[in-house]
Amino acid sequence: AxxxxxxxxxxxxSEGALVLLRCNYSSSVPPYLFWYVxxxxxxxxxxxxxxxxxxxxxxxxxxxxxxxKSETSFHLTKPSAHMSDAAEYFCAVMAGYSTLTFxxxxxxxxxx
Amino acid sequence: DAGVIQSPRHEVTEMGQEVTLRCKPISxxxxxxxxxxTMMRGLELLIYFNNNVPIDDSGMPExxxxxxxxxxxxxxxxxxxxxxxxxxxxxxxxxxQNTEAFxxxxxxxTVV
Numbered sequence: 001a002x003x004x005x006x007x008x009x010x011x012x013x014s015e016g017a018l019v020l021l022r023c024n025y026s027s028s029v030p031p032y033l034f035w036y037v038x039x040x041x042x043x044x045x046x047x048x049x050x051x052x053x054x055x056x057x058x059x060x061x062x063x064x065x066x067x068x069k070s071e072t073s074f075h076l077t078k079p080s081a082h083m084s085d086a087a088e089y090f091c092a093v094m095a096g097y098s099t100l101t102f103x104x105x106x107x108x109x110x111x112x
Numbered sequence: 113d114a115g116v117i118q119s120p121r122h123e124v125t126e127m128g129q130e131v132t133l134r135c136k137p138i139s140x141x142x143x144x145x146x147x148x149x150t151m152m153r154g155l156e157l158l159i160y161f162n163n164n165v166p167i168d169d170s171g172m173p174e175x176x177x178x179x180x181x182x183x184x185x186x187x188x189x190x191x192x193x194x195x196x197x198x199x200x201x202x203x204x205x206x207x208x209q210n211t212e213a214f215x216x217x218x219x220x221x222t223v224v
Contacts, residue, residue: 042218100157102147102155
């Protein structure tokens with residue numbers, strides 16, 4: 001079985017501040033891990049993915065995430081938040097040739 | 113490729129009516145997922161197809177829900193009879209082996 005836990009349903013930051021969205025996973029086999037972003041009234045768009053290559057993964061819009069097996073974590077970071085980053089972010093896990101399981105999502109709020 | 117195409121984008125129907133949601137996956141993708149998104153429950157996996165065969169339908173809430181994938185380029189999700197609690201956004205996603213999932217824009221279903 002596989003699962004994803006996202007800590008914090010809402011995260012608020014000021015424009016220019018560091019963004020940190022937390023994701024922990026559970027998987028019985030080496031996983032693939034993903035971060036998706038959802039803007040209002042839209043589908044989910046891939047930000048970045050980990051597929052057992054480099055543990056530090058860089059994605060679009062300046063986001064990156066680090067896979068830490070010892071901590072079963074895949075936290076998403078961005079050094080400096082922009083107003084346009086305000087959206088909902090989803091962490092997801094796929095282990096083996098199984099289904100894609102999502103966390104509950106974290107709404108990122110960015111204030112001027 | 114135009115991406116994953118879902119239709120309709122919006123559907124309003126009366127309780128008890130049959131609803132059919134449609135999805136055209138990206139050509140060449142061999143896996144297809146149907147998800148339901150609500151404020152209360154987040155993103156829930158309803159059913160997962162691989163090579164047109166249903167692999168995991170444990171997320172289908174009850175017998176009123178059914179899904180088919182008659183060929184690699186088309187899938188439907190049917191609700192009969194529909195109930196107000198089925199109101200949600202329904203997403204279809206497809207992926208090729210060892211890649212990320214691509215999502216459609218979703219169908220917003222309102223059952224009154």
